[in-house]
Amino acid sequence: MATAILDLEISKLPPEIAVEERYSKALVLIRLHGKPIASAQLSVVGGRIEGSQLRETLMDAAGDNLWKNWLYDTLEWDERGPMEALPIATVAVCTRDRPEDLQRCLEALMLLPDDGQEYLVIDNCPATDATEELVKNYPKVRYVREDVPGSSAARNRALREAKHEFVAFTDDDAVPDPNWLRSLLWNFSDPRVMCVTGLVMPLELETEAQEWFERYSPHGRGFERQIFDGAHCNPLIVAPVGVSASMALRKSSIDSIGLFDEALGAGTPTVGGEDCELFARILRSGYRIVYDPRALSWHRHRRTWEELRKTLQGYGIGVYAFWTRLFVINREFSVPMLAWGWLHSKQIPELFASWRKQPGCIPSDLLVAQLRGCISGPMAYFASRKRLQEIKGSNE
Numbered sequence: 001m002a003t004a005i006l007d008l009e010i011s012k013l014p015p016e017i018a019v020e021e022r023y024s025k026a027l028v029l030i031r032l033h034g035k036p037i038a039s040a041q042l043s044v045v046g047g048r049i050e051g052s053q054l055r056e057t058l059m060d061a062a063g064d065n066l067w068k069n070w071l072y073d074t075l076e077w078d079e080r081g082p083m084e085a086l087p088i089a090t091v092a093v094c095t096r097d098r099p100e101d102l103q104r105c106l107e108a109l110m111l112l113p114d115d116g117q118e119y120l121v122i123d124n125c126p127a128t129d130a131t132e133e134l135v136k137n138y139p140k141v142r143y144v145r146e147d148v149p150g151s152s153a154a155r156n157r158a159l160r161e162a163k164h165e166f167v168a169f170t171d172d173d174a175v176p177d178p179n180w181l182r183s184l185l186w187n188f189s190d191p192r193v194m195c196v197t198g199l200v201m202p203l204e205l206e207t208e209a210q211e212w213f214e215r216y217s218p219h220g221r222g223f224e225r226q227i228f229d230g231a232h233c234n235p236l237i238v239a240p241v242g243v244s245a246s247m248a249l250r251k252s253s254i255d256s257i258g259l260f261d262e263a264l265g266a267g268t269p270t271v272g273g274e275d276c277e278l279f280a281r282i283l284r285s286g287y288r289i290v291y292d293p294r295a296l297s298w299h300r301h302r303r304t305w306e307e308l309r310k311t312l313q314g315y316g317i318g319v320y321a322f323w324t325r326l327f328v329i330n331r332e333f334s335v336p337m338l339a340w341g342w343l344h345s346k347q348i349p350e351l352f353a354s355w356r357k358q359p360g361c362i363p364s365d366l367l368v369a370q371l372r373g374c375i376s377g378p379m380a381y382f383a384s385r386k387r388l389q390e391i392k393g394s395n396e
Contacts, residue, residue, distance in 0.1 A: 001022060001023060001024035001025075002022060002023055002024075002205060002206045002207070003023060003024075003025050003026060003027050003041075003205035003211065004019040004020070004023040004025070004026040004027070004044065005026070005027055005029075005201075005202060005203070005204060005205060005298075006019075006026050006027070006028045006029070007028075007029045007031070008028055008029070008030060008031065008054075008058070009031050009032070009033075009034070010030050010031065010032055010037075010058055010059075010062065010066065011032060011033065013051065013054060013055055013058070014051065015051040016048060016049065016050055016051050017048065017049040017051075017054060018047055018048050019044055019047055019048075019049070020047060021046065021047040023044050023047070024043070024044055025041055025042065025043050025044055026041070026042055026043075026044050026049060027039060027040075027041055027202070027205060027214075028040045028041070028042065028058060028061075029201055029296075030058050030061060030062050032062075032066060032069050032070060032073070033069075033073055034179065035069060035293075035294055036199055036223060036293050036294065036296050037062050037065045037066060037069050037223050037293075038058075038061045038062040038063070038065055038066070038223050039061065039201070039220075039223075040057050040058050040060075040061035040062075042054070042057045065223055065224070079225055080186050080187055080189065080225070080292070081189050081190070082189065083186050083189050086115060086182060086185050086186065087164070087165060087166050087185055087188065088115060088116045088117060088164050088166075089115075089117045089118075089164050089166040089167065089168050089181060089184075089185055089248065090117065090118050090119075090120060090158070090161075090162035090163060090164045090166070090167045090168070091109060091112075091117050091118070091119050091120070091167075091168045091170070091181060092119075092120045092121075092122060092155070092158035092162065092167055092168070092169050092170075093105055093106070093109070093119075093120070093121050093122070093169075093170055093171070093172055094122045094124060094151055094154035094155055094158065094169070094171070094172070095121060095122070095123060095124065095131055095154075095172035096123070096124045096125060096126060096154075096266075096267065097126055097127050097128065097130070097131070098172050098173065099130040099131055099134045101172045101173040101300065102121070102131060102134060102172040103134055104175055104300075105170060105171075105172050105173070105174060105175060105176075106119075106121075106134075106135075106138050106141060108175040108176050108177075109141075109170075109176060110138065110140070111178050112176070112178055112180065112181050113178065113181075113182065115181070115182070117164070117168075117181060118140075118142065118162075118163055118164065119138070119140050119141040119142065120141070120142050120144055120158055120161055120162065121135050121141055121142070121143050121144065122144050122145075122146050122154040122155075122157050122158050122161075123143065123144065123145045123146065124146050124149065124150070124151065124153065124154040124267060125146070125147055125148075125149045125267065126145070131143075132145070142161075144157060144158075144161055148262065148388075148391060148392070148395075149267045149268065149391070150262055150263075150264075150265045150266065150267040150268040150274075150388075151260075151265035151266040151267055151274060152259075152260035152261060152262040152263075152264055152265040152268070152274040153260075153262045153265075153267075154267075155169060155244075155260050155265075155274070156259045156260050156262065159249070159251060159254060159259065162251060164251070165250065165251050165252060166185060166188060166248055166249070166250060166251065167248065167249050167251055168180075168181055168184055168185075168247070168248040169244055169245075169246075169247045169248070169249070170245060170246060170297060171244070171245040171299070173245075173299060173300045174200070174203075174245045174246065174297045174298065174299045174300075175203055175297065175298040175299075175300075176246070176296075176297045176298075177295075177296035177297060177298070179294065179295075179296070180198065180246070180295050180296060180297055181248075181295075183198065183292055183294035183295035183296070184196045184198060184246075184247075184248040184292070184295045185248065186292075186294075187290040187292050188248075188250060190288065190290075192229075192287055192288045193250070193287070193288045193289070193290050194249065194250045194253040194257070194282050194287040194288065194289065195247065195248065195249050195250070195253075195278075195279065195282055195287075195289040195290075196247070196248045196289070196290045196291075196292060196295065197221070197241060197242025197243065197244075197246055197247050197248075197289065197290070197291050197292075197295070198242065198246035198247075198291070198292055198293065198294070198295025198296060198297060199220050199221065199222075199223070199246070199292075199293035199294075199295065199296045199297070200218075200219035200220055200242075200243060200245050200246050200296075200297050200298070200299045201219075201220055201296065201297075201298050201299070202214050202218075202298065202299060202300075202301055203298040203299055203300040203301075204300060204301075205301075206303065207303045207304070208305065209301070209302060209303060209304055209305045209307065209308040210301040210302070210303060210308075212308060212362075212363065212366065213301040213302065213308055213311070214301065216312075216362055216366065217311075217312065217315065219243045219245060219246075219299055221240055221241070221242050221291050221293075222293065223293045224293070225290070225291065225292050225293065225294075226240070226290070226291045227288055227289075227290050228240070228241055228283060228288060228289045228290070228291070229283075229288050230282070230283035230284055230285060230286045230287060230288070231286055233283065235280050235283030235284040236280055236284075236326065236332060236334065236335070236338060237338070238276050238279040238280050238283070239276075240291070241279045241289050241291060242289075242291045243275060244274070244275035245297060245299055246295055246296075246297040247275070248295075253282070253287065256285065257278075257281050257282055257285050257287075258281070260274050260277075260278055261274060261277050261278075261325060262388055263321075263325075263381060263384040263385045263388050264277055264318065264321060264322060264325070264381070264384070265318075266314075268384045268387070268388070269317075269380045269381075269383045269384040269387065270317055270318055270321035270322075270377070270380045270381055270384045271313075271314035271315075271317045271318050271321075271373075271380070272314050272315060272317065272318025272319075272321075273317075273318030273319060273321045273322035273325075273377075274318075274322075276318070276319065276322045277322045277325060277326075280322075280326065284330075308366065309365060309366060309369040310369075312366050312369050312370040312373070313369040313370060313372055313373035314373060315370060315373065316369075316370040316371065316372065316373025316374040316375075316376075316377060317373040317374070317376055317377045317380050318373075318377070319342075319374065319377065320339070320373070320374045320375075320376075320377025320378055320380075320381075321377045321378065321380050321381035321384070322381075323335045323338060323339060323377070324377060324378040324381040324382075325381055328381075339374075343374075347367065347370070347371055347374075350362050350367055351364065351367045351368070351371070354367055
């Protein structure tokens, strides 16, 4: 059965919650005075969650984070430091032939507080004019077409088109929270911060595929603000940093670290890896990345099992393509050890557990799909570089 998604303020819990009877459980985002502080899963019986059970479960799930944030609020102390005035930003949505998702995303963006931000939709190699026609319904949004295929090319076009120093990216299948943009921008008060990422929660868990995605490969990175400093952490281990579905960049950083690698990303043979590569490059250059759970967005996971298998295979391709770039171009000779560590400590044990049908194990077809992607990742990167050279050569 499906899982209901609830967004609750712990200081104002209702005496009872009713959901549709088809839900057997609920995933609750817990907020304190609007700030996300934890999540919890609880059972649903007969379409209802009783208030005392709800409060006890949420209090336990929030734990010390509840009292820490309550203390911060009482003392009026902000761990992000002072911010005299938030900067003005460009918000960019990169999309390709998904007008239904894009419309949901744009509707959410129109609910953001108006701080003077501009909105861009980068339409990447569209097959139809559906996206362009949709954007005409949003006067605040500027439509830009980019004919070099790939999410990296689309993001680079957004960076070139942006009128402001800070560029916030969201995916077309994401729904940003009203406080999303302000929360990202607040973290740039430190001039060493070149990138900020945010918390991503599931928009829906209606199918088995969505349930398994959230269990095996969630986009969320927890409810503690974290600072990643290239001088104090391994700049090649970027999984904890966050995801590009909720991300903002300091545009001037491009002058020192460069644009996205257009051989990586969705719409290319590598399928992904472009955000990981940029995160690694930022950290290798000695700059900082901040993960802030206040910058909340909701992501619609793929709904079918075949889409899930394809997504996980794409993640495998993207990671190994990213590592191939690091090894070949950046001469990072520790990359084989990273690949071996992932294979030895995670992939092989998970696969054996699945074959033995141990309780709670990941379905083997998902693990095999990801492993198959990892194997093909290095050649995919070289194929993508060759393809990109051919495309750009033909456009000259």
